[in-house]
Amino acid sequence: MDLYPLFEWLDTSLLADISKAYGGTFAVIQMFHLMGMALMGGMVLVGDLRLLNILLKDLPSEMVIENTHKWFGVGLTIMIMSGIFMSSAVAMKLYYNSMFAAKMAALATGIVFVYAIRKPLLAGDHTELNPWTLRIVAVTSIMIWFTVAASGRWIGFS
């Protein structure tokens, strides 16, 4: 499926008009993107390092996952909203950028992983799960979100 029409639409949207006309807006929104990344990344790390029994070992992992998941959603929402705005400024350039495609693939994988696998799996009592399942979920989660962040930074270099 060719996404060219989507990028073309974004390139001529109102968002693009704003982001292209006011260069400073792009920079300010990009800063929110970074803050969202820090918030989201922190929640991923605290939750997954608890599943790996490295951090907050004296707290029930169910409680840690429950508390971090809510703020993960806040960070992800900030990142997606600011990300769409940033993309509108350079939409046609991003269409041809392989690192952007990699980031979007990793992001889609991450969202599906969190909401279709990680959250339902960890919703119940963790002691009923195989410890290796918890470890695999944690390592997979860290790897996916690291890929999202690293490929995102690399868009600017490629």
Place this chain on the structure above:
Amino acid sequence: MLNETLLSLARWLDSQSWSTQIHESIYLYSWIETTHVLSLMIFLGMLCVIDLRMLGWAFDKVPASTIANRLDKPMMIGFAIMLISGFLLYYAIPVRTTQSIWFRTKVILLILAGINAFLFRAKMQASASSWDLDPIPPKRIRVGAGLSLLLWSGVVITGRAIAYDWFDCRRELPYMMYWAAGCVDEMAAFQ
């Protein structure tokens, strides 16, 4: 006088071959910058969890001191990575960075955030026993946590802004901006 000294130091760093090699390397500078940005997730991410607890917005059933003590070590590891990679980024482009208003603001905010963290920790250790289990800590603690988030957000924002050349010394700026950026030699970054 201070600006001349800082610029001389920057020029000395700039004259070193390692500085040039990092700056001109195809991948090394990018990797250092990526490390610097990604370590935000460790340092600021942990800090967010601690401050959200102090604001009463997360982990409200867990003693505040437990969250602060357990996350302190990974947070400091993240800070150390940020500090080392940040120094290397400065070392790679010292002259322009020294005369950057954003870099200067970032350093000031870093110092303020450090002072706030020190005072916050002292205040917490002195009084935590009386409110440690409270879902919402006392106002003075919440103010400290809010200030911490604001100051560190400022550090991130000004850090990102260093890359933009809006207020570089070579540009036509109000005198106030030249003063704040410590512009000694307007064309130094090009020499």
